[in-house]
Amino acid sequence: xxxxxxxxxxxxxxxxxxxxxxxxxxxxxxxxxxxxxxxxxxxxxxxxxxxxxxxxxxxxxxxxxxxxxxxxxxxxxxxxxxxxxxxxxxxxxxxxxxxxxxxxxxxxxxxxxxxxxxxxxxxxxxxxxxxxxxxxxxxxxxxxxxxxxxxxxxxxxxxxxxxxxxxxxxxxxxxxxxxxxxxxxxxxxxxxxxxxxxxxxxxxxxxxxxxxxxxxxxxxxxxxxxxxxxxxxxxxxxxxxxxxxxxxxxxxxxxxxxxxxxxxxxxxxxxxx
Amino acid sequence: xxxxxxxxxxxxxxxxxxxxxxxxxxxxxxxxxxxxxxxxxxxxxxxxxxxxxxxxxxxxxxxxxxxxxxxxxxxxxxxxxxxxxxxxxxxxxxxxxxxxxxxxxxxxxxxxxxxxxxxxxxxxxxxxxxxxxxxxxxxxxxxxxxxxxxxxxxxxxxxxxxxxxxxxxxxxxxxxxxxxxxxxxxxxxxxxxxxxxxxxxxxxxxxxxxxxxxxxxxxxxxxxxxxxxxxxxxxxxxxxxxxxxxxxxxxxxxxxxxxxxxxxxxxxxxxxxxxxxxxxxxxxxxxxxxxxxxxxxxxxxxxxxxxxxxxxxxxxxxxxxxxxxxxx
Numbered sequence: 001x002x003x004x005x006x007x008x009x010x011x012x013x014x015x016x017x018x019x020x021x022x023x024x025x026x027x028x029x030x031x032x033x034x035x036x037x038x039x040x041x042x043x044x045x046x047x048x049x050x051x052x053x054x055x056x057x058x059x060x061x062x063x064x065x066x067x068x069x070x071x072x073x074x075x076x077x078x079x080x081x082x083x084x085x086x087x088x089x090x091x092x093x094x095x096x097x098x099x100x101x102x103x104x105x106x107x108x109x110x111x112x113x114x115x116x117x118x119x120x121x122x123x124x125x126x127x128x129x130x131x132x133x134x135x136x137x138x139x140x141x142x143x144x145x146x147x148x149x150x151x152x153x154x155x156x157x158x159x160x161x162x163x164x165x166x167x168x169x170x171x172x173x174x175x176x177x178x179x180x181x182x183x184x185x186x187x188x189x190x191x192x193x194x195x196x197x198x199x200x201x202x203x204x205x206x207x208x209x210x211x212x213x214x215x216x217x218x219x220x221x222x223x224x225x226x227x228x229x230x231x232x233x234x235x236x237x238x239x240x241x242x243x244x245x246x247x248x249x250x251x252x253x254x255x256x257x258x259x260x261x262x263x264x265x266x267x268x269x270x271x272x273x
Numbered sequence: 274x275x276x277x278x279x280x281x282x283x284x285x286x287x288x289x290x291x292x293x294x295x296x297x298x299x300x301x302x303x304x305x306x307x308x309x310x311x312x313x314x315x316x317x318x319x320x321x322x323x324x325x326x327x328x329x330x331x332x333x334x335x336x337x338x339x340x341x342x343x344x345x346x347x348x349x350x351x352x353x354x355x356x357x358x359x360x361x362x363x364x365x366x367x368x369x370x371x372x373x374x375x376x377x378x379x380x381x382x383x384x385x386x387x388x389x390x391x392x393x394x395x396x397x398x399x400x401x402x403x404x405x406x407x408x409x410x411x412x413x414x415x416x417x418x419x420x421x422x423x424x425x426x427x428x429x430x431x432x433x434x435x436x437x438x439x440x441x442x443x444x445x446x447x448x449x450x451x452x453x454x455x456x457x458x459x460x461x462x463x464x465x466x467x468x469x470x471x472x473x474x475x476x477x478x479x480x481x482x483x484x485x486x487x488x489x490x491x492x493x494x495x496x497x498x499x500x501x502x503x504x505x506x507x508x509x510x511x512x513x514x515x516x517x518x519x520x521x522x523x524x525x526x527x528x529x530x531x532x533x534x535x536x537x538x539x540x541x542x543x544x545x546x547x548x549x550x551x552x553x554x555x556x557x558x559x560x561x562x563x564x565x566x567x568x569x570x571x572x573x574x575x576x577x578x579x580x581x582x583x584x585x586x587x588x589x590x591x592x593x594x595x596x597x598x599x600x601x
Contacts, residue, residue, distance in 0.1 A: 068487065094489030106484035108477050119477045123489035125470045139469070182488065 019082045021046045021222050027076035029062055036062040038246040049216050050224045051233045054243035060226045064192050068100045069093035095123045099188035101179045103195045109168035113178050116167055120185025121146040150185055157181050173204040193225035209236055279440045284562045285555050290448035292554020293455045297510040298531040299546035301503045306540050307479045308499040311392045315400035317528020322403050324511030324520045325411040326368055328418050330361040336410045358420040369504030377497045418515035422450050451513045458509055533581035539594020553577045
């Protein structure tokens with residue numbers, strides 16, 4: 001917890017001070033008269049898989065968009081690595097080390113898989129425009145280094161066979177995987193996945209779950225994801241935030257959340273009698 | 274009969290070279306349209322402005338001379354120096370980059386997420402502004418542009434063809450140079466967009482704004498880059514047209530010829546702009562040669578537009594444009 005008086009982190013029981021990677025405090029997001037997020041606070045700890053669940057229209061994607069800078073909340077603060085974050089543009093957030101995927105797949109359809117994944121490295125490429133244009137010294141070395149990293153990720157996600165295929169021609173499940181590859185290419189500290197398994201069949205879901213767990217294991221990437229499939233969420237995540245009508249109605253381990261009466265009501269509906 | 278055929282070939286060759294000029298202008302349109310979805314009506318005026326600036330710098334003209342003299346009562350017109358062409362081209366390019374930055378800062382930034390028609394209207398305004406600004410800055414008289422490009426009939430081709438067929442082809446050296454420069458320009462542009470990080474970012478923005486943002490690309494810096502490249506293409510086109518027919522304000526009208534080129538080639542395709550320009554260049558010259566006499570001449574004025582109209586009816590996306598599929 002961030003202490004209001006000292007402005008420093010202290011564990012509640014005083015044993016160890018854990019600075020969460022990301023903390024949201026009292027976030028309120030309105031679109032005109034519609035309140036999408038009502039006073040939500042939660043944190044994401046380093047190295048965990050954090051799920052955000054809730055019925056349709058609960059404000060999950062809005063919350064993800066606040067983290068990635070696409071939306072700017074009217075109230076509340078976003079704290080990243082222990083520091084309060086000023087309102088930022090999405091590309092600035094990306095440069096801070098937060099990568100994301102989209103619910104409706106936002107890939108560069110005219111470009112090949114390889115080129116798409118290479119765009120993920122843009123934040124890592126530092127050589128100047130002149131050096132790039134003339135293709136001298138650092139530019140060439142950089143391209144080779146980054147290409148190496150990208151090939152590693154392509155191997156990791158098992159998409160070598162489609163490297164040179166324009167993304168527009170791929171089936172849905174593979175597109176989702178390419179989008180994950182592009183996000184991973186940035187070697188993010190925090191990876192945001194907006195419904196990574198939406199619209200997939202069981203087999204594809206299993207593949208994707210395995211990839212998410214592997215990413216978390218092997219690269220130690222902190223992951224926040226939105227998902228509808230409860231089974232998947234419970235298997236994957238370390239902790240779960242449950243939202244309903246823009247409010248947080250539950251927060252804890254999968255088991256705690258499963259037994260939370262508010263959560264059960266939100267998902268199954270409450271009888272009015 | 275054979276002589277007639279040779280003459281037709283000569284006409285087609287000249288049309289081909291004229292087509293290169295159209296392609297150059299069309300290329301500027303395509304670049305901006307691809308990256309930002311804006312149809313930049315001011316592209317032709319940008320070519321004019323670049324050419325005006327180049328001539329002005331080379332001749333050491335005092336910018337805004339009329340204005341300054343009217344206000345201060347002075348008689349300043351020339352600094353009295355002559356800049357070498359290479360230096361003047363570099364300075365002009367710097368001015369085009371500054372122009373790109375100003376367009377983004379003063380216009381585009383404030384119109385983010387607006388309808389394409391609003392952005393289009395803004396570029397019409399920009400075109401008129403720039404035309405007036407160029408007039409005020411450098412004066413409205415027709416200027417001679419000589420950057421040292423070879424001009425006049427190519428003796429070697431004339432002689433060779435005369436010896437071979439008994440009929441010498443008239444090919445202008447300037448047209449040959451323009452073709453070579455255009456080819457180099459397109460090659461450089463393609464290499465830049467395929468193999469550099471900025472090129473990749475540029476293609477990414479052209480493809481999907483949201484996704485581009487999510488991988489850390491700043492749209493503003495890319496738009497400045499795109500407008501700068503378009504300014505560079507405009508400069509090249511302005512130099513070519515200026516060297517051919519003098520720098521005059523009717524130069525901005527060549528933008529109108531680029532329109533049918535774009536309809537033919539497709540608004541989103543760089544190869545389309547090239548091929549479209551060539552087809553129209555060759556087409557209008559040959560048509561004039563073959564059908565002109567029967568139709569009373571001056572077909573070059575309308576041929577391109579009629580051809581574009583035919584394309585609009587049968588293939589609205591152009592030869593190379595992306596097919597428009599709408600799901601219902």
